[in-house]
Amino acid sequence: MLxxxxxxxxxxVEYVGGPLLVLAGAGSGKTSVITTKIAYLIKxxxxxxxxxxxxxxxxxxxxxxKERVGKLVQGKESRGLTVSTFHNLGLNIIRKxxxxxxxxxxxxxxxxxxxxxxxxxxxxxxxxxDADIIGMVQHMISNWKNDLIEPEQALGxxxxxxxxxxxxxxxxxxxxxxxxxxxxxDDLIRLPVRLFRDHPDILERWQNKIHYMLVDExxxxxxxxxxxxxxxIGYRGALTVVGDDDQSIYAxxxxxxxxxxxxxxxxxxxxxxxxxxNYRSTSLILRAANTLIANNPHVYEKTLxxxxxxxxxxxxxxxxxxxAEAERVVTEILTHRIKKDASYKDFSILYRGNHQSRILExxxxxxxxxxxxxxxxxxxxxxxxxxxxxxxxxxxNPDDDNAFLRVINMPRREIGPSTLEKLGxxxxxxxxxxxxxxxxxxxEQSLSEKQVDKLRRFNHWLxxxxxxxxxxxxxxxxxxxxxxxxxxxxxHQNSSSPQVAERRMANVRILVDSLQDTLxxxxxxxxxxxxxxxxxxxxxxxxxxxxxxxxxxxxxxxMTLHSAKGLxxxxxxxxxxEEDLLPHRNSIDDGxxxxxxxxxxxxxxxxxxxxxxxxxxxxxxxxxxxNCTPSRFLDELPPEDLAWEGKEQEPDKAxxxxxxxxLDSLKKSLGL
DNA sequence: TTCTAAGATGTTTTT
DNA sequence: CATCTTAGAA
Numbered sequence: 001m002l003x004x005x006x007x008x009x010x011x012x013v014e015y016v017g018g019p020l021l022v023l024a025g026a027g028s029g030k031t032s033v034i035t036t037k038i039a040y041l042i043k044x045x046x047x048x049x050x051x052x053x054x055x056x057x058x059x060x061x062x063x064x065x066k067e068r069v070g071k072l073v074q075g076k077e078s079r080g081l082t083v084s085t086f087h088n089l090g091l092n093i094i095r096k097x098x099x100x101x102x103x104x105x106x107x108x109x110x111x112x113x114x115x116x117x118x119x120x121x122x123x124x125x126x127x128x129x130d131a132d133i134i135g136m137v138q139h140m141i142s143n144w145k146n147d148l149i150e151p152e153q154a155l156g157x158x159x160x161x162x163x164x165x166x167x168x169x170x171x172x173x174x175x176x177x178x179x180x181x182x183x184x185x186d187d188l189i190r191l192p193v194r195l196f197r198d199h200p201d202i203l204e205r206w207q208n209k210i211h212y213m214l215v216d217e218x219x220x221x222x223x224x225x226x227x228x229x230x231x232x233i234g235y236r237g238a239l240t241v242v243g244d245d246d247q248s249i250y251a252x253x254x255x256x257x258x259x260x261x262x263x264x265x266x267x268x269x270x271x272x273x274x275x276x277x278n279y280r281s282t283s284l285i286l287r288a289a290n291t292l293i294a295n296n297p298h299v300y301e302k303t304l305x306x307x308x309x310x311x312x313x314x315x316x317x318x319x320x321x322x323x324a325e326a327e328r329v330v331t332e333i334l335t336h337r338i339k340k341d342a343s344y345k346d347f348s349i350l351y352r353g354n355h356q357s358r359i360l361e362x363x364x365x366x367x368x369x370x371x372x373x374x375x376x377x378x379x380x381x382x383x384x385x386x387x388x389x390x391x392x393x394x395x396x397n398p399d400d401d402n403a404f405l406r407v408i409n410m411p412r413r414e415i416g417p418s419t420l421e422k423l424g425x426x427x428x429x430x431x432x433x434x435x436x437x438x439x440x441x442x443x444e445q446s447l448s449e450k451q452v453d454k455l456r457r458f459n460h461w462l463x464x465x466x467x468x469x470x471x472x473x474x475x476x477x478x479x480x481x482x483x484x485x486x487x488x489x490x491x492h493q494n495s496s497s498p499q500v501a502e503r504r505m506a507n508v509r510i511l512v513d514s515l516q517d518t519l520x521x522x523x524x525x526x527x528x529x530x531x532x533x534x535x536x537x538x539x540x541x542x543x544x545x546x547x548x549x550x551x552x553x554x555x556x557x558x559m560t561l562h563s564a565k566g567l568x569x570x571x572x573x574x575x576x577x578e579e580d581l582l583p584h585r586n587s588i589d590d591g592x593x594x595x596x597x598x599x600x601x602x603x604x605x606x607x608x609x610x611x612x613x614x615x616x617x618x619x620x621x622x623x624x625x626x627n628c629t630p631s632r633f634l635d636e637l638p639p640e641d642l643a644w645e646g647k648e649q650e651p652d653k654a655x656x657x658x659x660x661x662x663l664d665s666l667k668k669s670l671g672l
Numbered sequence: 673t674t675c676t677a678a679g680a681t682g683t684t685t686t687t
Numbered sequence: 688c689a690t691c692t693t694a695g696a697a
Contacts (some may be wrong), residue, residue: 055676057686057687058686058687059687085687086687087686088676088687111687112686112687155673185686185687186687188687249685250685250686252684252685252686253685253686253687352684352685353685354683354684354685355683355684373683396683414673414674415673416673416674417673418673419673463675538686540687541686541687560684560685560686561685562684562685562686563685563686581684584684584685585683585684586684587684595685599685619690621683621688622681622682622683622688624688673697674696674697675695675696675697676694676695676696676697677692677693677694677695677696678692678693678694678695678696679691679692679693680690680691680692681689681690681691681692682688682690683697684693
């Protein structure tokens with residue numbers, strides 16, 4: 001088991017005497033270290049698998065880790081091992097302890113969009129605002145939660161009108177969540193921390209459950225996550241964390257890379273092991289990465305080296321526009337695949353923002369290249385998925401007014417805004433949910449008989465469905481429910497074409513299948529898992545991937561730079577190497593270039609054999625052609641290692657097209 | 673209350 | 688440009 005490790009890696013695995021920090025450069029085999037260490041703990045240290053918890057940040061990483069541990073430790077021995085995301089761990093804790101925290105079983109989990117729409121509603125109602133500060137407020141609330149600052153404290157700390165407003169919304173928002181029997185993503189960490197702080201007995205129980213903890217991508221932990229780890233670990237110090245400050249790309253969501261330093265302060269006995277040998281990339285690629293990241297300040301110095309051979313030059317391709325860029329990448333992959341005798345799955349295309357995948361998708365389809373886009377909010381942002389999720393949520397948690405509103409007129413139940421408004425105020429006065437208000441007699445006073453009747457009918461129907469769901473097989477009850485509301489018919493009525501409706505319905509089926517699958521998996525691990533738990537799990541997106549990954553067919557992988565972290569591919573294409581895009585506009589504006597540089601670094605270090613960077617001279621934005629400047633990061637790479645293509649002739653062409661565009665707009669403004 | 677059509681508005685990254 | 692919002696008519 002240990003024979004495949006180098007001395008440093010082996011040290012990291014074998015040291016179990018106290019807290020350990022592994023500073024692992026990109027491609028230095030950190031996943032091997034974690035997975036081997038888990039196996040080592042089970043086999044050599046006699047720690048039971050169900051007493052070990054390993055946490056990461058993405059489902060993808062968690063899944064891969066689980067898989068690799070599975071290869072080292074046979075089925076029985078690995079039973080009950082926890083390998084999950086932080087959020088999943090938090091969800092599990094809240095699930096088991098919801099009563100103490102004051103939540104009812106079946107509590108809803110609000111995703112990003114639910115949160116946004118609630119905040120929007122609150123701001124519309126109680127505060128006069130209309131600008132796009134909603135996103136900002138949402139971000140501020142999230143930050144407060146991550147820093148474990150309560151609404152009252154936030155109110156006290158506020159230094160200007162904007163912050164006072166946001167803090168006031170925060171207070172309202174939290175009250176509403178409570179009333180809805182709902183939690184949001186940040187609560188998944190915050191509530192367990194609060195629980196453990198306030199209830200030493202419960203903390204002790206969990207400390208007995210988790211004897212050893214491993215944290216991957218430690219530089220991405222935020223204040224509350226670090227505190228959660230610290231609480232669980234307690235005085236024992238049975239902890240291994242692995243991190244790399246050069247790969248810290250989540251500061252925007254509260255990650256505190258300083259936690260790397262803080263660990264040493266909090267645990268004076270901390271041992272530090274550095275992994276500096278890279279087993280992934282050719283030395284040219286590695287040199288490019290090193291040169292680039294040298295422009296950033298560093299907490300811990302480390303020098304990555306590799307024995308993988310020099311490899312090919314890094315290619316930089318400049319194209320006319322985004323269309324040409326996408327096409328070039330696709331044809332490039334086609335020829336490369338033949339020349340290198342590689343498979344499609346050896347290639348990955350990385351980009352800064354999800355929207356960039358669209359053009360690529362079109363071109364890939366045009367050339368009939370099999371591909372897979374991973375990550376992105378697309379699936380859960382879809383209408384049909386939101387609708388059904390709404391039904392699922394209200395099914396297990398009737399107090400979820402958010403879900404109630406989503407679902408009430410889907411399909412048409414002829415209950416309009418004014419009726420809902422009245423129902424809302426009534427429910428508010430009585431401090432009950434809208435669903436419960438429907439069955440109250442007092443309603444007749446403010447609403448007409450007709451309206452009340454409609455509400456009652458919905459109320460009865462849902463109540464009946466709920467009973468069916470809890471008495472019979474939940475999944476078939478849910479299938480029946482979808483049939484009951486004739487969702488398929490609704491889709492056909494509201495879709496532009498029958499094909500679109502079919503595709504949407506297929507998505508619904510995927511959702512229900514995944515729910516079934518998730519439920520089964522959870523019950524394998526824990527008999528007490530119920531349909532409510534599986535639904536909450538769905539919101540964390542911990543399953544679509546599983547399904548998709550199971551048929552790990554031969555496809556080109558597309559993803560954002562963020563979700564590429566932790567992965568590797570023989571051939572990597574990074575598209576959109578332009579100012580305002582790779583150092584993203586907003587980051588340039590608020591001076592966050594360093595994190596963007598790390599992002600580029602992460603992208604570059606994904607490549608094993610070849611790396612290709614592409615850019616477009618022009619790009620369409622809001623329907624208008626814009627000229628693009630090459631990314632400053634290109635200038636920060638060693639020039640002698642780069643092979644440029646199409647750099648020179650572009651400016652002329654660009655100028656000509658710009659001239660024509662100007663002429664066109666002039667013609668248009670003259671009404672020609 | 674629902675439907676329609678013009679208008680505005682906006683694209684970072686994730687659980 | 689593509690999506691979502693809002694205003695006005697049926």
